[in-house]
Amino acid sequence: MTVTGTESALVDDLLDGKHRALARVITKIENRSPGYRDIVSALHTHTGTADVIGITGSPGAGKSTLVDKLAKTYRDRGETVGVIAVDPSSPYTGGAVLGDRIRMASNVGDMDVFFRSMSARGTLGGLSTATSDAVKALDAFGKDKVIIETVGAGQNEVDIVKTADTVCVLVQPGSGDDVQMLKAGILEIGDVFVVNKADMDGAERTVAELEEMIHMRENPAAGLNTGHHGPVDDEEMARVAIDSPDEEAWDPRVVETVATDATGVQELIDTLGDHAAWLHETGRIDDRARTRYAEEIRQLVRADTAGLLEEVIEARGGIEAMADDVLVKETDPYTVADELVGPVRECVDEELEP
Amino acid sequence: MSTQEREAGRQIRCLIAKVGLDGHDRGAHVISRAFRDAGFEVIYSGLHRAPDEIVQAAVQEDVDVLGISILSGAHNTLVPKIVDGLKEYDAFEDTLILVGGIIPDDDREDMLEMGVGAVFGPGTPMEETIEFVRENVHDRE
Numbered sequence: 001m002t003v004t005g006t007e008s009a010l011v012d013d014l015l016d017g018k019h020r021a022l023a024r025v026i027t028k029i030e031n032r033s034p035g036y037r038d039i040v041s042a043l044h045t046h047t048g049t050a051d052v053i054g055i056t057g058s059p060g061a062g063k064s065t066l067v068d069k070l071a072k073t074y075r076d077r078g079e080t081v082g083v084i085a086v087d088p089s090s091p092y093t094g095g096a097v098l099g100d101r102i103r104m105a106s107n108v109g110d111m112d113v114f115f116r117s118m119s120a121r122g123t124l125g126g127l128s129t130a131t132s133d134a135v136k137a138l139d140a141f142g143k144d145k146v147i148i149e150t151v152g153a154g155q156n157e158v159d160i161v162k163t164a165d166t167v168c169v170l171v172q173p174g175s176g177d178d179v180q181m182l183k184a185g186i187l188e189i190g191d192v193f194v195v196n197k198a199d200m201d202g203a204e205r206t207v208a209e210l211e212e213m214i215h216m217r218e219n220p221a222a223g224l225n226t227g228h229h230g231p232v233d234d235e236e237m238a239r240v241a242i243d244s245p246d247e248e249a250w251d252p253r254v255v256e257t258v259a260t261d262a263t264g265v266q267e268l269i270d271t272l273g274d275h276a277a278w279l280h281e282t283g284r285i286d287d288r289a290r291t292r293y294a295e296e297i298r299q300l301v302r303a304d305t306a307g308l309l310e311e312v313i314e315a316r317g318g319i320e321a322m323a324d325d326v327l328v329k330e331t332d333p334y335t336v337a338d339e340l341v342g343p344v345r346e347c348v349d350e351e352l353e354p
Numbered sequence: 355m356s357t358q359e360r361e362a363g364r365q366i367r368c369l370i371a372k373v374g375l376d377g378h379d380r381g382a383h384v385i386s387r388a389f390r391d392a393g394f395e396v397i398y399s400g401l402h403r404a405p406d407e408i409v410q411a412a413v414q415e416d417v418d419v420l421g422i423s424i425l426s427g428a429h430n431t432l433v434p435k436i437v438d439g440l441k442e443y444d445a446f447e448d449t450l451i452l453v454g455g456i457i458p459d460d461d462r463e464d465m466l467e468m469g470v471g472a473v474f475g476p477g478t479p480m481e482e483t484i485e486f487v488r489e490n491v492h493d494r495e
Binding site (some may be wrong): 019020023024026027030031059089090093094095097098101102108109111114115116117119276345 | 363367386387389391392393394395396397398399400403404406407410411413414415416443444445475
């Protein structure tokens with residue numbers, strides 16, 4: 001794609017390190033403003049240097065406070081940080097209060113921590129595209145670390161954290177009985193589990209439950225090599241070795257933190273670093289990127305095709321007229337769909353003909 | 355661009371800021387909630403922010419509207435600093451600045467001359483403020 005005029009100037013300014021341009025590009029991405037696609041295309045070749053870390057967990061687990069301390073620690077090491085914090089929006093008005101910025105107290109006045117709030121804007125699927133495009137903008141801008149922070153409550157959030165290289169799930173002590181740990185969902189996606197508020201009662205038990213859950217995952221072999229799940233008898237070791245010959249697998253870790261006073265943050269940073277190193281050493285970083293790009297292409301193609309068909313529907317008098325015809329039994333939904341998609345199918349058939 | 359088009363095309367983003375030593379943010383909470391219910395995206399700064407923190411937030415979040423709530427009487431020192439900071443980042447031109455709180459009549463003109471879009475005193479109906487934002491938010495390409 002070629003970039004013209006304003007877009008091109010905006011891309012140049014972003015690559016030059018102008019904060020205003022970065023902020024404006026993210027706004028364009030969020031709004032799907034005309035020209036945003038050209039911008040993201042132009043930025044693509046400049047991406048790939050940032051470590052992208054996704055942080056999710058239930059409301060009140062302490063994500064923002066932890067992100068603040070992570071950003072501070074990275075900054076102390078001389079690295080630059082971008083943060084995207086996603087908050088839910090009202091399905092009725094579209095309004096939202098984006099409240100995470102308030103907890104970024106350690107980094108105020110430091111422009112090298114670029115913190116941006118995004119609202120879900122009620123679009124399933126669209127949000128993860130917008131988020132991953134915003135990550136690209138921060139990456140191209142030159143941020144060393146990009147952190148995506150989102151409330152883990154459902155599919156939407158799982159999609160977002162999938163755009164990260166390393167996924168970190170925050171759990172707070174006493175967040176439920178051990179059946180919670182058996183439930184499917186965000187616990188399956190974690191590379192690193194953080195028991196935050198580790199000074200609270202029940203933290204030890206939560207750590208133990210998480211370690212057991214990790215241990216019982218399909219592929220527990222690698223963890224046994226490091227020995228930090230305690231002694232394992234020979235028989236189990238043998239069984240595990242047969243079940244899962246992949247010695248290179250990542251063994252999810254459990255880290256304890258108290259975000260309010262930065263306890264454990266250094267250890268978490270080391271663990272995140274270990275995971276990043278593992279991704280690069282094993283080549284998994286490319287596997288993850290490939291999967292991500294494939295998914296991205298699929299989503300774009302799906303959205304574009306849907307858009308084209310919306311135009312066809314409009315051109316033929318709109319969906320309500322069609323529904324009326326179905327209502328009076330003049331036709332049926334399958335026939336209508338066939339009529340709408342038929343011409344597209346013909347084009348495709350023609351295109352694919354040898 | 356009409357109001358309808360604007361609402362369909364993009365979301366109005368606001369930063370509600372508490373700056374300086376003034377520790378009362380009930381008004382800021384009330385306006386944040388009203389803006390949220392009007393369909394805006396609201397970022398609340400939290401209490402006791404320095405002017406450059408507000409500038410940093412306004413620039414990074416690329417807000418359309420910056421609402422500054424001041425009850426302490428320090429508006430004559432704090433607001434100019436924020437305006438200057440926004441200019442430094444080329445963000446002044448397309449940010450609608452509102453000041454709310456206790457602003458003596460004599461100071462209102464100064465605020466407006468400085469580039470503040472409007473000053474809303476106590477008792478301003480919420481609808482009036484929301485309508486003002488919808489009417490006056492700066493167009494962007």
